[in-house]
Amino acid sequence: MWIDGKSVPARSGKTFLRESPGHGITVGEYPLADRHDVDSAVAAARRAFDTGPWPLLSGADRSKVLWQTAEIIRARKEDLALTETLESGKPIKQARDEMEWSAALWDYAGALCRHLHGDSYNSLGSQVLALTVREPIGVVAMITPWNFPLLIISQKLPFALAAGCSAVIKPSELTPGTTLKLGEILAEAGLPDGVVNIVSGYGDPSGIALSEHPEIDMISFTGSTEVGKAVVGASQRNLKKVELELGGKNPHLVFADADLEAALDAVVFGVYFNMGECCNSGSRLLVQNDIADEFVSRVIETAKRIPVGDPLDERTKIGAIIDENQFNKILGYIESGNRAGARLRVGGGQLPQVTGRFIEPTVFDAVQPEMAIAREEIFGPVLSILTFDTKEEAIRIANSTIYGLSAGVWTRDIDTAFAVSRGIRAGTIWINTFMDGYPELCFGGFKQSGLGRELGRFSIEEFTELKSIQVHLGPRTNLWAR
């Protein structure tokens, strides 16, 4: 683990192993944190925050560390990408891209370091000048999932550091490799000891210990909606601030007037990218009835051609499924789709492979809005297709889940595009594109997809407290005691 600027074992001496989902061999052995290790990590972060120097440095000095981190991530791209591919099963080419996207987030947050500012009031009368200042919120715990390990921590950590916070991070037990390497990278970039601490281990006990911990001021969690709710419950102990990035069941709407060639590619990319193990996955296709038959046939033809297999093969687009639980969960949803009367058009099973866990790209049509495969997050390469006649109906179906993370709309009609964008309750809407992202644009969910926002210029403010400072100028007037 990484505590107070040093690589350390667990106090108990225990470790746990990680197997490659695509190869079935052990690719990592990591210290198994318990509550004592979490306490040490929190104590180091607390010291680094309470005694400085990090929170007191100028934005200019903090930005140098963040930019240097971006450079080192780029320089170590191959090594980091290989670790992610071996631990997560994602295709190696995609993993390399994710290292670049991660570095870009450190660059952007570096620029924000000098942007953080408050407000002043010179309008409260001749004897008053008042300031509203932003201060770093304190020690932030960050708990992350396995699907985009370095990318997701890079959506949080640089912004918290830019604000002047210190942190304790718990990556997923399935993919701790690159987050632990980030500890060394930050030290090399010049981050003072104790500002970032990383514990490896399971949700129970280390994630729970962080969520409950009285010395932590804020928790930034990315993961499932179910665990997000548990984190909110545990946070009550000291009323820490909670920011949540949770699940999604994102609708992808295709109208008859769209550029269907472009929409086809985006639909297939949207659902099968990262094996569908993606919070933003466009796992529900809503297609207008006039074009449904032809468009669905083309989706099926395209799905059949996508290369599935060894994540280390440069041609692979769909790699391996993260673990046995997830694998069985996906197959369970496929069975539920069949049972509910949806029509399985392609895929639906395990890919015959010597080793590793692979699921064929799967398409169901004739899906009804009330079916589980239309409402629940499957987190696998499974597309559920529904149809609609009017934009009002499309918006109603799109909104008929507990989630509100993102949505896509394909049309050449500007009125339709904006009616849908306004009508769908989700944090991100893509018009004639899907799953693009930029550090400048905020990201997060409506409804049960989350609380708060990451990225964009506001994200740094999530990691601050506001303080009002009021100054009385000149002699005291309206004396109270007289």
Ligand code: NAD
């Ligand atoms: P998960 O909720 O099972 O686990 C996430 C993290 O929480 C892991 O580090 C885990 O060890 C930890 N954890 C587990 N139980 C805990 C507890 N009781 N208290 C505190 N921490 C605990 O999620 P996952 O399976 O790793 O990831 C998949 C989920 O993440 C999906 O639902 C997906 O939609 C969501 N996700 C959301 C976003 C987003 O930005 N909205 C991004 C990626 C993934």
